[in-house]
Amino acid sequence: MFDLFSGLDAWVLVSLILALAFVLFFEFINGFHDTANAVATVIxxxxxxxxxxVMLSGVFNFLGVLLGGIGVAYAIVHLLPVELLINVNTGHGLAMVFSLLAAAITWNLGTWYLGIPASSSHTLIGSILGVGLANALITDIPLGQGVNWQKAIDIGISLVASPMAGFLVAGLLLLALKAWRxxxxxxxxxxQRKQVDDKKHPPFWNRLMLVLSAMAVSFVHGSNDGQKGIGLIMLVLIGIxxxxxxxxxxxxxxxxxRTRDATEHLSQFYQRNSASLGEFLALGKVRGSEMPAKFSCDPKLTEPTIAALLGSLKGIQDYSDLAPDDRIAVRRHLLCLDDTAKKVGKLEGLDAREKDDLNKLRKDLTATTEYAPFWVILAVALALGIGTMVGWKRVVLTIGEKIGKQGMTYAQGMSAQITAACAIGLANVFSLPVSTTHVLSSGVAGTMVANKSGLQGGTVRTILLAWVLTLPTSMALAAGLFWLMTRFTG
Known part of the structure; x- marks a missing residue:
């Protein structure tokens, strides 16, 4: 880990330390901002x-980050267009990271202070989109290319669908419990239990299910939200x-x-399908000498890009043997080929088997670029786990009493938590970021409706307002900060 600090200019070193601290602070805030969503019902x-x-929730958040993989991390990273990811320089990278983190931290702290169950996921995604759009305006790139809109749409669908599913499934689960017993x-x-039985705790089996489901929510929260911090740190490290x-x-x-073989097989794949792809990729029409001075990720430059990548990797058994500039070039070529392959996979004319082969080649292409060192995962796990043990009180009361017109029953707590754990776990399988806050609070709301308790209009309006405002507000904050910082860094 510590060798990354060697040979750096003083200002780059300070910037790197500050950027890493910002990311870890964001994850710390994410921990105590979202903790109440996991422990509100059991408390x-x-x-x-x-x-x-809270202590056990912190432990399970920690374990979730360690064991959750990095699929969601790179889903977040790839919200930014490939051109921005391959051409980022140190000054640009600093402006990008600091502006999106400052925007996310500001909104998270504000909503936490007001006790509003707002979404850290929405906040971070909005900040990334704001940076991408601001970069497009600054560099005269069409807005349609300023963000990876397909990835943004996929994530947007998951963020919208998951609370709706939480509301419906939790309500149906409660109705099933009511019909059963x-x-x-x-x-x-x-x-009510205290008045009837003069007992403080829920019945044993209900208590056990509440505890197990709360820890499950903590684990999947760590595995989903922790990966967002991992993705941010990798953006910091690659940019600086x-x-x-x-x-x-x-x-x-x-x-x-495997990477070299995937590149060669990709070339063979394109030649095999030249009848349908020849025009899109300009196969046989562009020579390596015609590559532009500034690298550009253009599908029509696919053949020279493959040739350049194979030339760089020839005889290489250890990436450390490559010069620093050559490593950067290899990553650019790999990301560009992956981006082009993704576009090719959406074209008409390829059968399902060919598309499946192309997806397998894409995984091999990015196997050595989509990674995270263990110390990064450990640092994020610690920040999220420790943050989980702080600041939980403000949101617990909102979840427990202020969503419905009556307090939450034990069955409602179980229904909402089981639904949240399953929904977030499923999102992890498909590498999609979702909002623990919105899934759980909508699940509670669904059980309130199913229980005919009614909803408190004021609280629901506040949560919905935060849900609606989070994305545009974080986008505007991040875009404004990015514009100011790019002016400052030149």
Whole structure:
């Protein structure tokens, strides 16, 4: 880890440390901002003492980050267009990272202070989109190319659909519990149980399910939200110290051979399908000597890009043997070929089997560029886990009492938490970022409606307003900050 600090100019070193601190601070805030979503039900229903619930939630958030993989991390990174990712320089990278993090932290702190269950995921995604659009305006790129809109649409669908699914599924699950055991104590609120049985805690099996589902929500929250921090740190490292992190320097000779083989097979794939792809890729029409001075990710330059990449990787068994500039060039070529392959996969004329082969080649192409060092994962896990143990009180009351007109029953808590854990876990499988806040709070709302408790209009309006305003506000903040910082850094 510490070798990344060697040989850096003083201002770059300070900027790097500040940028890493900003990301970890964002994850720390994310921890205490979203903790209440995982522990609100067990605390409100008195299934666990508050401090024990928060401590265990922190542990399971930590484990979620360590074991959650990096699929969501790079889904976040690839919201930015490939041209921005391959041509970022140190000054531009600093402006990009600081502006999107400052915007995200500002909105997160504001909504936490007001006790509003707002979404860290929406905030971060809005900030990234704001930076991408601002960069397009500054560099005279068409707005349609300023953001990876297909990835943004996929993520947007997951962010919109997951709360709706949470509302519906949690409500149906509660109705199933009511039909199964209509007279059970699990349909009491803590206050009602105290009045009837003079008991403080929920019934044993309900208590066990509340605790297990709360820890499951904590784990999947860590695995989903923690990856966002991992993606941000990789953006920081690639933007500020690219020579160390554009490629995974721990790649084995076998992994490098896979990358080289994938490149050769990609060339063969295009030749095999030249009848349908020849015009799109300008096959046989562009020579390597015709490559532009500034690298451009143009599908019509695919053949010279493949030739340049194979030339750079010839005989290479260790990425450390490449000069720093050559590592940057290899990453550019790999990202560009992957981006072009993704576009090719959407064209008409390829059958399902060919598209499947192309997707397999894309995975091998990016195997040594989409990675995260263990120390990055560990640092994010610690920041999120420690943050989870702080600041949880402000949102617990909102989740437990202020969404519905009556307090939450034990069965409602179980239904909302089980639904949230399953929904977020499923999103992790498909590498899609979702909002723990919105999935759980909408699940609680769904159980309130199913229980005929009614919803508190004021709280619901506040949550919906935060949901609607988070994306445009964070986009505007990040875009404005990015514009100012690019003026400052020149």
């Amino acid at each position: 409100y229903t008195k299934a666990m003492p508050p401090h024990l619930a 209509p007279l059970s104590n699990m349909h009491m609120t803590p206050d 110290v690219p020579s160390h992190f554009v490629l995974d320097l721990t790649s084995t000779p076998y992994q490098i051979d």
